[in-house]
Amino acid sequence: MNRFHYIIAGAGCAGLSFLVRLLQTGQFSHKKILLIDKTPKTVNDRTWCFWEKEPGIFDPIVHKSWKRLRFYHLTYNASYDISPYTYKMIRAIDFYQYCLQIISEYPNVTIEYATIDHIENNRDGVILHTAQQSYSADHLFSSILLENPVLKNNQYYLLQHFKGWVIETKDPVFNAAEATLMDFRIDQQHGTAFVYVMPFSAHRALIEYTLFNDQVWSQEEYNEGLRKYISTILGTDDYAILEEESGIIPMTNYRFPTHQRCITFLGTAGGQTKASSGYTFQFIQKQTAQLVDAMVHNFKPIVETPFLSKRFHWYDATLLNILHNNKLPGDFIFKELFKNNKITDVLQFLDNETSLLREIKIITVLPKRVFIRAALQQLT
Structure with a gap:
């Protein structure tokens, strides 16, 4: 051996x-x-x-980066300067x-x-x-x-599953200086669904169709979603598919x-x-x-979550509770977060790096009764 x-x-x-x-x-x-x-x-x-x-440490291989992000919803859209952050793609x-x-x-x-x-x-x-x-x-x-x-009581296991195409269009469709972080202007009947767009030039971009639910789609269902988005939202049918990718990421509060x-x-x-x-x-x-x-430093190779930082796990569990039990639509929740907070605060919050006072400000823009009830359920 x-x-x-x-x-x-x-x-x-x-x-x-x-x-x-x-x-x-x-x-x-x-x-x-x-x-x-x-x-x-x-x-x-x-x-x-x-x-x-x-x-x-991986900056030498960043394929593309952006200083501006865009968010779309049927009832709200905005373009953000995310300084001092940079959005990067590898x-x-x-x-x-x-x-x-x-x-x-x-x-x-x-x-x-x-x-x-x-x-x-x-x-x-x-x-x-x-x-x-x-x-x-x-x-x-x-x-x-x-x-x-093996899940216990009040633990959930949703899937973030997606398929992406790198496409090249005949006409200049994209703004290469701005990436779309979330575009919710698509069908929400199968769960929280959005598209993100990472443009490399006016003619080339990665288009990723993403869903949060518990059922992975067939390849043709993703393809149909991508085709419809490119045709109806981007407004073009004249393009070539250069690359494809797909994946499944667990969204769970299992520890x-x-x-x-x-x-x-x-x-x-x-x-x-x-x-x-x-x-x-x-x-x-x-x-x-x-x-x-x-x-x-000759310590054991173990990283434990500090006690106070465990609150972020609680926040995540609360959101999963709401999504799993269909208490609120996911697109509505993300729209309220982005609409009523500074973009840099939202990014810092998603990185688990905000202060408790900042988190209270961020979270209180959401429907209080629903979130408080779900949060208390996750404490039991």
């Missing part, structure tokens, strides 16, 4: 972010590290969009290639491709089993969900474990997907930075 100091299970956003940060400290080149995933990352299978104030293939190039410079890292059967703790650390062989390590970092969570003895969970598997929005990329960056900092 091959023995390593560390195993990173999953070569997606969380696993690669963590490993790159770990290696770039310069303090772990003597450690034997295994990076393992099912298959090589060779396609552009997703896109990450996020906002931040300062340049991040293509997955660029991310994979960038990280793997950095990793290739470290001979202490071994990369293997195999399907992971199961992972177990033992007295000497942890063992990862594949169909072909097993690997042991002092500690394992996993971003792979090996089993579905994913952060660790189990010699296993630390990363990304979605470690609870880093924000339950009310599906945003994950920046939460992964915060988590992996904190883990690496702990390891540099």
Whole structure:
């Protein structure tokens, strides 16, 4: 059995972010590290969009950025200057290639491709089993969900599922200086649904059709939604589809474990997907930075949520309660948030970085009776 100091299970956003940060400290080149995933990352299978104030470690591969965002609803629309934030987009293939190039410079890292059967703790650390062989390590970092969570009372598991097209239009349709964060001017009968538009030029953009509910659509249903949006909202039928992507993100207030003895969970598997929005990329960056900092200082690689910060989980659970039980339409909730608050406050709130006083101001624009009742239910 091959023995390593560390195993990173999953070569997606969380696993690669963590490993790159770990290696770039310069303090772990003597450690034997295994990076393992099912298959090589060779396609552009997703896109990450996020906002931040300062340049991040992945700024060299930001594909496009915007200083203005637009929000659309049938009864409200607005264009926002989001300074001091910048809205950024990273293509997955660029991310994979960038990280793997950095990793290739470290001979202490071994990369293997195999399907992971199961992972177990033992007295000497942890063992990862594949169909072909097993690997042991002092500690394992996993971003792979090996089993579905078992929900308790007042826990919900919705899905944010989406399909996107990169299209090129004959006519100049897009404003390349402004991205559409949410466009709710589409059918809401199947749950909270919106489109976001990331324009690269006047003729090219990523169009993503997104839903919050518990039922994944067929590919043709997404395609029909995209075609209808492009035709009726963007006003063009003359375009070519250059790329496609799709995905499913859990929106749940289930409390994913952060660790189990010699296993630390990363990304979605470690609870880093924000339950009310599906945003994950920046939460992964915060988590992996904190883990690496702990390891540099010889602390256990564990990141626990501070007590006062747990209130954000409560806010998210309250919204899921309302959406799951159809107490209010999702498009109405987001419209009220964006209409009645400063855009920078909303972005900071969605990043879990606001003060309690600011949160009270933000939340009180929403129907108080419904939200208070749902919030109290989530305390039981």
